[in-house]
Amino acid sequence: EIVLTQSPGTLSLSPGDRATLSCRASESVNRNYIAWYQQKPGQAPRLLISTASFRAAGIPDRFSGSGSGTDFTLTISGLEPEDFAVYYCHQYSRTPYTFGQGTKLEIK
Amino acid sequence: QLVQSGGEVKKPGESLEISCKVSGYSFDKYWIGWVRQVSGKGLEWMGIIYPGDSESRYNPSFQGQVTISADRSTETAYLRWSSLKASDTAVYFCARSALGPGWYPMYLDLWGQGTLVTVSS
Numbered sequence: 001e002i003v004l005t006q007s008p009g010t011l012s013l014s015p016g017d018r019a020t021l022s023c024r025a026s027e028s029v030n031r032n033y034i035a036w037y038q039q040k041p042g043q044a045p046r047l048l049i050s051t052a053s054f055r056a057a058g059i060p061d062r063f064s065g066s067g068s069g070t071d072f073t074l075t076i077s078g079l080e081p082e083d084f085a086v087y088y089c090h091q092y093s094r095t096p097y098t099f100g101q102g103t104k105l106e107i108k
Numbered sequence: 109q110l111v112q113s114g115g116e117v118k119k120p121g122e123s124l125e126i127s128c129k130v131s132g133y134s135f136d137k138y139w140i141g142w143v144r145q146v147s148g149k150g151l152e153w154m155g156i157i158y159p160g161d162s163e164s165r166y167n168p169s170f171q172g173q174v175t176i177s178a179d180r181s182t183e184t185a186y187l188r189w190s191s192l193k194a195s196d197t198a199v200y201f202c203a204r205s206a207l208g209p210g211w212y213p214m215y216l217d218l219w220g221q222g223t224l225v226t227v228s229s
């Protein structure tokens with residue numbers, strides 16, 4: 001299976017800062033089939049980005065995704081208070097589909 | 109939307125089936141996946157089913173431990189255990205999979221609210 005490793009495990013930043021979250025795959029992800037989700041406590045995950053760089057409907061443009069092959073990045077420009085949450089990457093290139101272990105974005 | 113059944117408290121060895129009722133889109137034209145989340149931990153992809161023909165694909169880690177099914181007449185997907193273990197204690201999410209070329213299951217774009225399953229003696 002494709003193992004996704006996210007870094008850092010925890011990111012401490014202030015509102016207004018820029019957040020850069022990394023997701024590295026154990027092998028190349030075909031067609032850049034990587035998605036990013038945001039999860040807040042007690043809630044279901046919410047889709048942010050699909051196919052590495054396509055924002056889902058209703059997602060603010062401060063969220064952007066990039067990358068290809070084995071290295072992918074989620075960038076949040078100008079953090080808002082509601083952005084502090086856990087973020088997961090997800091590959092749907094090959095079954096079993098897998099998730100990264102998550103990056104917790106916390107307020108500094 | 110996807111609406112899941114309520115939380116369950118069960119004993120080890122008991123069976124359980126939780127449900128995911130779909131509305132607002134064509135049930136048999138999108139894959140539905142199940143995702144496990146142990147308290148305080150990350151997301152685990154368990155498997156996926158295409159209600160149109162009941163084709164299913166399992167994560168080997170969950171193959172044989174659970175059964176994923178779908179009922180087109182009630183537009184409901186199910187996750188079933190025949191013999192629960194304490195280690196099955198978790199929140200389980202169902203989610204719709206967006207479609208790629210050739211009905212390929214893609215990312216999860218619509219999620220249920222989650223069902224908490226607690227297994228304890």
